[in-house]
Amino acid sequence: MSDLAISVSGLTKRFGEKTVVNNVSLDVRKGEIMGFLGPNGSGKTTTIRLMCGLLEPDSGEGRVLGHDIRTERRAIKRKVGYMTQRFSFYEDLTIAENLSFVAGLYGMSPKRQVVRDTIADLGLTARKDQLAGSLSGGWKQRLALAACIMHKPALLMLDEPTAGVDPKARREFWDEIHALAHGGLTVLVSTHYMDEAERCHRISYISYGDLIAQGTVPEVVQGAALTTYVVTGGDTALAARLLRGAAGVDQVAPFGATLHVVGRDAMALKTSVDTVAFQTGSHAELSDTSLEDVFIQLMGAA
C-alpha cells in the first residue's frame, strides 16, 4: 500500500446531460487534512460521494485506502466515515439510539460499551435519552461526527461540516479534527470558509467539475501570482468606482473603510492604483494577497 489515502484520477460523473464532475484527480496523503474548496454547485459533494462509494463514476478510476472505488465499494464503506452536509441521523431517535444503530451496522462489540464511551466522550451522558432532533446545530454536528468516527475509520470525509454552527463550536470542531489527524486519521473536508481552509494541511480547489488549484495555502496563494494593494483614507467610494474596470485591476472589494484591490498584472495595477489614490486623496499600500482574494480570482476565471 502506498502512503496515499486517496488517489483518484480522471473522475467524471454525469447526471443526464449535465457533467457534474469533470476529470477530477486528487491525491490525499495519509494523516493529512485536505481542504476541498469550490463555489456552490461545483461538484464537491458529488466528488465526495464518488470517493466513498455512494455513486459510480462514468469514467475515471482510483483507490481509496487501497481499495478500488469501482469494485470494492463495500470495503471502502467499512473503512471510511462520511459526514453528510445535512444532518442525516434520525431526528426521531435519541442520541443513544442513533449511536447504537450505527454501532450495530458496523457490528461493533461490545456494543453497549462502545456507545456508552462515545456518549461520555461527547459529554452527553446526561442527555443521552434526548431526541436527536431537539439538539442545537452545534450539538447535532458533534453527534454526527462522533457517529462517523465510532467505527474507527482510516479516512474521514466531511461535507461542509460547519455550516450553520457558531464560531466557538466551529473552533472546537476543528481542534477535534486536528486531534484526530494527529492520531493518524486522514481527513478530507469541504468548506466555503477561508479560515477553515487555512487550517488544512493542503487544499484543492474545484470549480464546476474541474480541479483548478492544489497545494498548501502559501503554495496556492503564490501560484495565483496576484498583487494586492490596500487603499485607505480619502473618498474610498469614489476610488472604488474609479478602480473598477481600470487597467490591471481584477478585483475591488471594500473591507470596512479600506479597499482591497487585486490584479494579475503588477505593473498595470500599480499605475492604476497610484493614479486613483492621487485623484481621491487616499493612500495605497502593497499588501499580502489573502486566500479569499485567490478564490475570488479563481471563481472569476472559471
Added chain:
Amino acid sequence: MNRFFSLHRLVALLIKEMIQMRRDRVTFAMMLGVPLMQLMLFGFAINTDPKALPAALVSPTQDRYTRAMVTALELTGYYRFIAPNATEGEAEDLISRGEVAFVVTVPSDFGRRIERGDHASILIEADATDPSVASGAISTLSTVANSALLREAGQGQASSNGLEIIVHRRYNPEGITQYNIVPGLLGVILQLTMVMMTAMALTREVERGTMENLLSMPANPLEIMLGKVVPYLIVGAVQVVVVLVSAKLVFNVPFVGSLSLVLAGVFVLVLALVILGYLLSTVSRTQMQAMQLTFFFFLPSLLLSGFMFPYRGMPDWAQVIGEIFPLTHFLRLIRAVMLKGADFSAVAGPFFALVLFAFGLAVLALFRFRKTLD
C-alpha cells in the same frame, strides 16, 4: 390600493400556486388521472346487477325439455352455461373453485314427469358467498322456467302440477353480506396499510436525507429492504389476527376451511404488498408522492378485485385488468377457503398467482434499488 384585499397579491399567489402544481408531475397526473379512472371504472366496469354469470348444467338426459330450460335461462341474460354437460362431481368442483356461479341440476326423469303431468323439480345451486351476485338471477327463475316449459310441453299439460324450482344458496344460505365482506376486508385492510406504510417508510429516509448516510454505511440493498419489510410484516400479522378473530366473534362469519391455508395465503399476500410498497418508494421522491401512488393503486384494485362489486359482473376487459391486482387473487383464495372449505388444490391458482406477484415484485424492487444508489 386596498389594504385588506389586493388583486395583484392574489394574482401573485395564484401564479405561484399554479407553477408549483405544474412542477409536481405526480400530483398533476393524479389530478387528471384519478377522475378519469373513476369515470371509466364506475361508468363501464362496475355492474351491480351482473349478467352472463358462468353456470354448469348437470343433466344426464339432455332432452328437449332440458334444452328448452337452458335456452330460456340463457335468454334472461343472467346465465351463461360454460359447462353444459357436467357430472355432479365436476359441477361441485367448479362451484367450489368459483369458476361457476350456478349449478343447474335437471333430474333424469324430468322430461318423463313433465310429459306425464307429474310434479317435476329442478335444483339450482347458487354460490351465495357474494349475495348480490345471485339475487338477480334467482329472482327471475320461476317465471322464466315455467313459461319455457309451458311453451315446450304445450298448454294444459304441465300447468296442472307446475314446476318446482329448488334454490340452494350455497355457502351462505341466509345471504348475509358480512360473510362476503369481512374476509375480503382482511385483504383490503392489509393492502392499504402494508403498501402505504412501507412506501412511506423508505421515502421518509430519502426525504429527510438519512438515506445517504445509511448507504454510506455498510448495509446492502437486501439488508435495507428486509429491515424495512419485516417490521411491517409483523404489523400485518397483528392485523390478520384482529380481523380473523373479530370475523369469528363479532360477525359470526363461518370458517369452514383450513386456517393454515388461509394464513399461508395471507403471508404471501402481505409479502407481495410490502414489496410493492417498497417498489413504490423507489419511484417517489417525497412521502406525499408515495401516498398518492398508493392510492392510485388502491382505488382500482378496490373496485376491480371483486371486493366492492361482483367480479363476474364486469365486462371482460375489466376482468383482465382485475387480474393484475394481488387483491383479486387473494379474495378468491380467502373466500373459497373460509366460506367453502376449499382445499389447496382448489385454490392453487390464486395461491401461485400471489407467489408470482411477490417474486416478480421482489426482483423488480431489488433492480430498482440498485438504480437509486446513483
